[in-house]
Amino acid sequence: MATRYEHLFSPTNIGKVQLKNRIVKTAAQTYFFESGENRVGTLAKAFYGAVAKGGAGLVITETPAMEWPLLEEGDRRFRIDDDKYIKNLSELSAEVHKYGVPIFSQLYHRGPWGGIYALIAEPCAASAVTYPSPFDVHDEKPPHVLTVDEIEELVDRFASGTARLQAAGWDGIEINAAADHLFHGFLSRFWNKRDDEYGPQSMENRTRFIVNVIKEIKRRCGQDFPVQILMNAIEVGLPGDEALSIEEAKEIAKIYESIGVDSLHVRSHWAGMHQGSYNQENMFYPEPHIPLSEFPKELDWSHHGALAQVPLAPIIKSVVKIPVMTVGLIDADSGDEIIRTGKADLIGINRRFFADSNWANKVREGREEDIQPCTHCGTCNTNYNEVRYCRINACFGSESYEMEPPAEKKKKVVVVGGGPAGMQTARVAAARGHDVTLYEDGGYLGGAVALAAMVKGFDIEELPKFLKFFRTQVKKNGVNVKMRKRFDDASLAEEKPDVLVVATGGVPTKPDVEGYELRNVTKTADLYKMLKMMIALVGPQMLRKLTKIWMPVGKKVVVIGGEIQGCQLSEYLIKRGRDVTIVTEGDEMGEWLVPERKTRLFYWFDKKNIERLTGVKLVKITKEGLTIKTKEGQTRLLKAKTIIPVLPFSPNTEIADRAKGKVAEIYTIGDCDSPAVMPDATKAGWKLGNSL
Structure with missing residues (x-):
């Protein structure tokens, strides 16, 4: 099939x-594997099979557990430390291979x-060096310093595990010697203080260390078994001059090629910024630190994190002849251009496949409007294990x-409410x-989105891409x-539906506090009504500009309200010059x-x-x-010209209650049923739409 992305494809x-x-499809933790001996279950096979079917050229799964000893239960990563896992692992390779x-x-x-x-297993490293950061995953306690015997055991661990993957039908591996993982700690002079x-x-x-691992893998699996290395082309954010430099990275790349490494995946690392180093839009939230x-x-910071890593690929590519991959919020247009201009040979895509496993096929077929877009919300990094x-x-x-x-019986379905669930x-x-x-x-579809x-x-x-997708699909279908x-x-009498789906959203929750009716209180219902009217008139982009x-x-x-709504509204107000205090009756701030x-x-x-x-108690609102x-029991007056309650919505079953006995099937979904956040709304709508 002809495609305008001839280089990408x-x-x-x-x-x-x-x-x-x-x-x-680059590696990223999904935790779709099971605990116990048979770790490859339906979730892992469904996802990686869908990505393969969806048009990826190569699927790289997330890492197995490499930190031993391990509990058999309670760790949702697959395992390669024993031959007993090989048979089960082969089910996953077979699923991906089904699609060539x-x-x-x-x-x-x-x-x-x-x-x-x-x-x-205790944290370990080349040396007992720490560099605490509020944005990192390192403990302040220095890690255990690996002995030579322990290093040699790790060489065997990686090689024997790779041999098991080969036995299970794997076509190659990628070793992550980048970021702030174990191998990089040996490569960087800042972290490595050994003698x-x-x-x-x-x-x-x-x-x-990494060279011995690669050589042992090649010895056991054969020179033709591909090994790709994920490497840092530069390390930044550290004091002094001991961080890994580009010139050192070029030298390391040539060493990799000389010992038989088959391809390189090039990134960078900003010390103390673990997630910001690979999801670099985070470096701009809420403002650059x-x-x-x-x-x-x-790096290229002109796109708010997207394409930031790309300039590093041609630097490494200039000193090696093996393929080089680049990554980082790359879309089809930029990916095709990167390949065309020779900046890189491979394009790494991850979150776009999370958002739509059929992304590659849809791009190739020119069906961009049917792609569920990744909007870089970070939801896929919300939970651990x-x-x-x-x-x-x-x-x-x-x-x-x-x-x-398709449904066996066609029904007349009425959906009330045009938010994400509806x-x-x-x-x-x-x-x-x-x-x-x-x-x-x-005046528009999208509700509170x-x-x-x-x-x-x-x-x-x-x-806006989220909204455009759903609006387009509603029209196309x-x-x-x-x-x-x-x-x-x-x-209701005019439509006479077989099915009524109520997705009208929740109703604003009124705080239980004296003085709520005063004029200096911005009522939630009034605020939403006014803003929705303005958005219908001028759109969210223009309204955001006008509020400046x-x-x-x-x-x-x-x-009033410390959940996601209150915190994000506070950020918005602060950026417009307001002096904000946030209070919540709950014990924690920032839910969701x-x-x-x-x-x-x-x-x-x-x-x-x-x-x-x-943990405050609301006592009274005055002018x-x-x-x-x-x-702590202290009574305080928080002086303010404006008080804005922004509490999670409450269920709204009014329409559903009125329709009882008049419609055969009635469903309430989204905030009107169980107020939550967007992922819950889209999942509820998907589940209900598929069950009718």
């Missing part, structure tokens, strides 16, 4: 393994990581990546053959949309915020001296502000 090789195109796609796995050892990544044959005194010593002018010049999920792809983490077949239900039900009508009493986009901004999260039409008893000029909000503000974004937002709040109070009782 041209075949290539890694060693003797042929790839049908240049698109590589080779499978690799990334192997890495966490090394000095601590925190939520702590295991039975033995693995020390920093020469490049031969620094590379000895240092002036942008002080960001490393070797639990099945991960995606904001837009309700299938991610499930046993199937296909819509259910649009998802409507488009899926219509695609399966039902006659679907969607009622929306506002358009409002969230206006608050969040458009440089980091691309929520023939949903009859009735805009600015309130669904009432007359509408004027807002009906005083200079000193108290926000993605952990990395929460860390960075609270760090930013601290720099801005934004007071955040948890002077809000009186509270702190969890």
